[in-house]
Amino acid sequence: MGAEIDRLLNGKRVLIVEDDYFIADETRRALESAGAIVIGPASSVESALALIDSTTPDGAILDIRLDGELVFPIAERLQETGIPFVFATAHLGINIPERYGGYYLSAKPGALDQISIALFKPRSADH
Incomplete structure (x- = not known):
């Protein structure tokens, strides 16, 4: 992983919400190797909210x-508290409610660099 990604993730607490053990574990390992602190993974809406x-x-x-189960209740809670999130899924045909239109959508299991930038890179005022 690049230096910018490591800088963006270092020390950040990142919640993984994923029901596939192998994808969750791969994501956990990648985040931890970049210096992130992993929360979870959570495999249900209830456990993620907790x-x-x-x-x-x-x-x-x-x-x-x-x-x-759809994760939109989790997205609602995160949005209400101002915590950035990305949708990472193999189900690219899913209709994401318009209120989440500004959030990044990534195909699984990769693109951790793009996800990191979407979560933590400061946005310019004109975006």
Whole structure:
């Protein structure tokens, strides 16, 4: 991973919401190798909401579908508290409600560099 990505992630608490153990573990290892502190992974909406309440993350990576359950209640909580998040999913045909239009969507399992930039790179005032 590049120096900018390591700088963006170093010391950041990142919540992983993913129901596939292997994808969650791969993401965890990549985040930790870049210096992030991983929260979770959470494999259900209920467990993710509990983690948000008990450990405030700096950002979150959300799989859109968790064993048939949609993660939009998690996105709502994160949005209400001002915590940036990205949707990372293999289900690219899913309709994401318009209110989440400003959030990054990534195909799984990769693109951690793009996800890191979407979560933590400061935005210019004109965006």
